[in-house]
Amino acid sequence: MDVIDHLAAVRRGRLSRRAFTRTLLAAGVATVAMPLRPARAQSDGATFFTWGGYDIPELFVPYAEKHGAPPNFTTFGGSEEALTKMRAGFVVDVSHPCNQGLPRWVASGLFQPIDTAKLSNWGDVMPELIDLPGNEAEGGLPWMAPFDWGQTSVTYRTDIFEVEGEESWDMLWDDRYSGRLGSLASAGDAWWCAAIKAGVDFADIATEDGFQATAAALREQRPHIRVYTDDTTTLEQALASGELAAAMTWNSSAVLLQADGVPVKFAKPREGALTWVCGLMIHKDAPHPELAHDIIDSLLSVESGHFMIEDYGYGHSNMRSFDKFSEETLTGLGLSKNPLEILQAGHFQTPQTQEFETRINEEFEMIKAGF
Incomplete structure (x- = not known):
């Protein structure tokens, strides 16, 4: 399989980004820059607006099992770029800000509280990551579901x-x-x-x-x-x-x-x-509000957490995601089962x-x- 075939395999979800990178390095072409973007499987489906690197099938196994394919993806280079674009009228279902931007994103009036009753994984989310300044909406619901840190x-x-x-x-x-x-x-x-x-x-x-x-x-x-x-x-x-x-x-x-x-x-x-915590917010005019909750629930799943920890070295908000990893492995990744140990150390x-x-x-x- 040549590089073009490998790239096609990534886009179809048959080859992980890590495996693709390994083939480039083995082929001696590590300096080329190719966009690793899955194809838009559902042209009329829900859209996830996120950082580059999160637009991958591995994070949406539960979503794809339920709906037949991952959601649509569109990416941004920085959260200010994302907010500016949405203020200008760009409407998505779910976006991916970080904690320092949360009050400004809420103040924009572009987002709705998350109905946690629709999230099967919410009970396993670390409460320390939910209790961020400005994250409580009317009725005690969160504006942002914490995802990665x-x-x-x-x-x-x-x-x-x-x-x-x-x-x-x-x-x-x-x-x-x-x-x-x-x-x-x-x-x-x-x-x-x-x-x-x-x-x-x-x-x-x-x-x-x-x-x-x-x-x-x-x-x-x-x-x-x-x-x-x-x-x-x-x-x-x-x-x-x-x-x-x-x-x-x-x-x-x-x-x-x-x-x-x-x-x-x-x-x-x-x-x-x-140090930082990033999470997920639903646009107030989300075209697919039910699918938006399914996007969030997939990203909060143990399956997605395992991928985030093992392949990306990021902390995950689902406490059960850490169960398969030893303390030695987590320490080697610069992580801990207690996120406050890492967040407060920096x-x-x-x-x-x-x-x-x-x-x-x-x-x-x-x-x-x-x-």
């Missing part, structure tokens, strides 16, 4: 990048590797990570001093960055080929690369990693105003453009 840190090639002292965010500012460093392109990750590097407490991130210190750190970093992208596959392939020595990534990139034999490590920065993103989000996005676009 994890960290943003530095994935680096252990055979290329020589760590001096402790692992640190300084690694992505190291001029020894100028032109061989990569970063996520969304301010939703990069701005917050730069704040950690600059020593800005998240309680002060929206102050003028906090803003200027973070912007200065990002401008200092800019000459060293070879690529900004929200396509995690691009970062993974560049790390696999050795084009990049280190990059800002989520847990999944290190897990996927390690599984394919690439010598990488997901750093534990001495300053602390960026820097947990906190909700900010729309004005702050707009300002950092505008500033970061200027910085990436070299200004």
